Amino acid sequence: MNTLKVENVSYSYMNASGEQKVLRDVNAEFKAGKMYAIVGESGSGKTTFLSLISALDKLQEGDIKYNDKSLRKIGGSAFRLKYVNIVFQSYNLIKYMTAKENVEIAIDFDNRKVDANKYLKQVGLSEEEGNRLIGKLSGGQQQRVAIARAIASNSPIIVADEPTGNLDEDTEEKIIDLFKDLAHKEKKIVIIVTHSKQVAGHADKILRLRKGKLS
Amino acid sequence: MFRNMLKRSFLSIRRKLGRTIILTLIFFMMANLVLAAITIKTAVAAQMDYAKSTLGGTVTIQADMDAIRESQKEEMEKGANRKEMFKNMVRPAVTVETANKIAEYSEYVKDYSYELSSSANSADLEVVESEDDNRMPGGPGDRMRSESSSESKLDKDITISGISAYAYISGVQNESFKIKDGTYFDEDSTDKAMISYEFAELNSLKVGDKFKIKNVYTEKTVELEVIGIYDNSDERANANAIYMNTETAAKFLSSDDYNDGKYNVSNVNYYMINSEKANEFVEKINADFKELSENKLKIAVDTSEYDAMSGSIESVGSFATTILIIVIVAAIIIITLIVTINVKDRRYEMGVLLSLGAHKRNIIGQIATELLVVGTLGFILASLSGTFLAKGMGQSILESQIASSAQQSERNFGRPGTQMGGSNNGSTLPEMPSDDASNGRNMKQRLAANRTQNVELDINATPIDFLLLFVTGYLVIILALILPSINVLRYQPKEILAGKE
Numbered sequence: 001m002n003t004l005k006v007e008n009v010s011y012s013y014m015n016a017s018g019e020q021k022v023l024r025d026v027n028a029e030f031k032a033g034k035m036y037a038i039v040g041e042s043g044s045g046k047t048t049f050l051s052l053i054s055a056l057d058k059l060q061e062g063d064i065k066y067n068d069k070s071l072r073k074i075g076g077s078a079f080r081l082k083y084v085n086i087v088f089q090s091y092n093l094i095k096y097m098t099a100k101e102n103v104e105i106a107i108d109f110d111n112r113k114v115d116a117n118k119y120l121k122q123v124g125l126s127e128e129e130g131n132r133l134i135g136k137l138s139g140g141q142q143q144r145v146a147i148a149r150a151i152a153s154n155s156p157i158i159v160a161d162e163p164t165g166n167l168d169e170d171t172e173e174k175i176i177d178l179f180k181d182l183a184h185k186e187k188k189i190v191i192i193v194t195h196s197k198q199v200a201g202h203a204d205k206i207l208r209l210r211k212g213k214l215s
Numbered sequence: 216m217f218r219n220m221l222k223r224s225f226l227s228i229r230r231k232l233g234r235t236i237i238l239t240l241i242f243f244m245m246a247n248l249v250l251a252a253i254t255i256k257t258a259v260a261a262q263m264d265y266a267k268s269t270l271g272g273t274v275t276i277q278a279d280m281d282a283i284r285e286s287q288k289e290e291m292e293k294g295a296n297r298k299e300m301f302k303n304m305v306r307p308a309v310t311v312e313t314a315n316k317i318a319e320y321s322e323y324v325k326d327y328s329y330e331l332s333s334s335a336n337s338a339d340l341e342v343v344e345s346e347d348d349n350r351m352p353g354g355p356g357d358r359m360r361s362e363s364s365s366e367s368k369l370d371k372d373i374t375i376s377g378i379s380a381y382a383y384i385s386g387v388q389n390e391s392f393k394i395k396d397g398t399y400f401d402e403d404s405t406d407k408a409m410i411s412y413e414f415a416e417l418n419s420l421k422v423g424d425k426f427k428i429k430n431v432y433t434e435k436t437v438e439l440e441v442i443g444i445y446d447n448s449d450e451r452a453n454a455n456a457i458y459m460n461t462e463t464a465a466k467f468l469s470s471d472d473y474n475d476g477k478y479n480v481s482n483v484n485y486y487m488i489n490s491e492k493a494n495e496f497v498e499k500i501n502a503d504f505k506e507l508s509e510n511k512l513k514i515a516v517d518t519s520e521y522d523a524m525s526g527s528i529e530s531v532g533s534f535a536t537t538i539l540i541i542v543i544v545a546a547i548i549i550i551t552l553i554v555t556i557n558v559k560d561r562r563y564e565m566g567v568l569l570s571l572g573a574h575k576r577n578i579i580g581q582i583a584t585e586l587l588v589v590g591t592l593g594f595i596l597a598s599l600s601g602t603f604l605a606k607g608m609g610q611s612i613l614e615s616q617i618a619s620s621a622q623q624s625e626r627n628f629g630r631p632g633t634q635m636g637g638s639n640n641g642s643t644l645p646e647m648p649s650d651d652a653s654n655g656r657n658m659k660q661r662l663a664a665n666r667t668q669n670v671e672l673d674i675n676a677t678p679i680d681f682l683l684l685f686v687t688g689y690l691v692i693i694l695a696l697i698l699p700s701i702n703v704l705r706y707q708p709k710e711i712l713a714g715k716e
Contacts, residue, residue: 051709088712
């Protein structure tokens with residue numbers, strides 16, 4: 001079973017008032033087939049934690065292991081390419097491309113030949129909407145494209161930062177079901193950072209970050 | 216991932232049309248100038264080769280004035296009478312036999328010419344009166360007149376001008392000397408001559424008519440047939456000059472001077488195959504014909520025609536090189552700036568790609584592909600228009616260079632009366648040493664200036680020019696990519712995306 005382990009991870013940064021500890025000796029274990037919700041107040045270190053487990057940032061102290069292999073050994077770029085896909089709060093889509101072309105990036109990076117429309121359809125976007133440039137889509141539609149891109153990649157880990165923040169209730173339900181399916185049916189590790197109690201309520205496990213400590 | 220890189224590049228090119236058009240225009244303008252400069256340089260190199268083969272320089276056998284003056288000085292120191300000395304002085308000359316032998320160095324000599332000239336008169340013929348005293352013949356009479364003690368008599372003389380080939384009559388090459396009626400003489404045209412149309416009109420002569428003239432020194436009379444009537448538009452030309460081959464002119468010599476066909480000739484010129492080998496040729500003549508220097512003759516090299524033409528052409532070449540360097544440097548700077556700004560604008564896009572696991576080299580590859588594709592488009596468009604620009608630019612620079620050298624030529628050599636053509640037959644005439652080599656050189660430089668005015672660079676881009684354009688263009692792109700690539704290598708996805716968040 002695929003496992004992502006966070007071992008004694010601490011993280012701090014320097015600002016005008018000196019060293020600021022963001023994460024303090026954090027330990028966690030994420031298993032395939034489960035959906036996790038990470039909740040916490042603003043400034044609790046959620047985004048930093050998300051950056052570290054998705055290899056967007058470099059580890060300072062401690063280690064993160066995927067199937068007991070250190071992220072330091074795997075390498076940030078390779079980890080992002082092979083093992084993790086991220087759904088950003090601000091979508092992070094490429095503007096000069098259509099929705100379909102954005103999804104195709106993830107498919108191409110995996111060297112697979114799959115129709116991107118399949119994933120767009122899963123998040124409730126039609127073929128016609130898939131052929132629109134990103135700028136021609138609403139915030140909710142863009143969020144769904146970002147999710148489609150994440151599920152289109154064959155990564156065993158999906159990390160999402162407030163993935164339903166811009167969605168209406170119906171779509172939110174559908175997306176949460178989708179994440180649950182990814183975890184339960186496709187045996188992926190799904191980690192969602194959220195403020196939404198409703199989203200967190202669907203998670204198999206809720207982890208709370210408070211002053212840099214995970215509980 | 217590579218396939219996606221190409222896909223992203225093409226999408227970016229297609230969707231960011233404004234940027235693509237601006238970049239294409241920049242590449243197009245740069246490539247136009249580069250191709251123009253390269254094409255001009257190729258044309259200049261070709262023209263220089265052509266100039267080398269057509270204006271290979273001239274080697275002239277002429278009186279060694281320094282040696283003559285030295286000899287005169289020695290004679291005077293020994294108490295010789297100055298007047299007598301000048302009266303009896305014989306100008307050094309080369310025999311036609313030697314002139315022909317030297318011409319046998321075919322590895323150096325493309326062609327050669329010599330002259331045999333004298334003065335004649337006739338009781339039955341009138342001479343054309345000159346409007347001013349500065350007229351010069353394109354022939355030998357005037358120099359003799361100015362040097363002769365019997366100036367007033369010679370003023371009314373006809374100039375006999377025997378020339379080894381019609382093409383070497385002064386004015387033929389720059390087309391001021393043209394045949395108005397009849398034809399030109401050749402080596403078989405014995406007792407046939409060309410007269411000016413002024414002389415022909417004055418004496419009611421036409422092609423086929425015969426007339427007799429008498430050498431004023433040897434008093435030998437020869438009957439000549441008019442083979443052609445010429446018009447010399449050079450205002451200083453002598454309308455009383457009669458041109459014929461040297462064999463005919465030799466008939467006016469006394470039997471002593473004729474010397475069984477080994478008579479002396481003047482203005483012996485050897486036209487070189489390659490001007491760069493002129494000095495080697497001179498060394499060869501000096502080694503094999505020692506009697507020349509013993510007879511106070513020297514071999515002079517004159518590459519003024521080649522120098523005058525190559526000077527203008529080389530200036531065009533240097534200008535093209537300067538343009539090439541400036542354009543390449545400017546292109547590297549401009550494209551570096553554009554790409555740097557472009558990379559900065561696309562930080563977010565790069566952050567997204569990095570977050571998806573793209574390698575930085577893949578992102579640099581995308582930027583490079585975009586530039587190479589747009590650059591190729593610009594280069595192809597420039598290939599269609601660059602030759603026209605090169606033609607306009609090259610010819611315009613060449614014309615300004617020619618105008619400048621023509622002005623220089625006028626300032627240096629524009630004095631009236633300094634025309635080539637002074638000659639003598641070496642023994643029958645009262646010879647006075649004069650620096651006719653200098654006159655000849657000046658005339659050649661004038662001729663060169665005239666000839667340069669007709670120079671046209673054959674500017675046409677060759678396949679190698681196009682290849683050079685593309686190689687230069689791609690090198691510029693690669694160099695322009697260095698700085699922006701360093702920027703990309705410094706990017707961290709979290710910093711980029713955190714900035715966005």
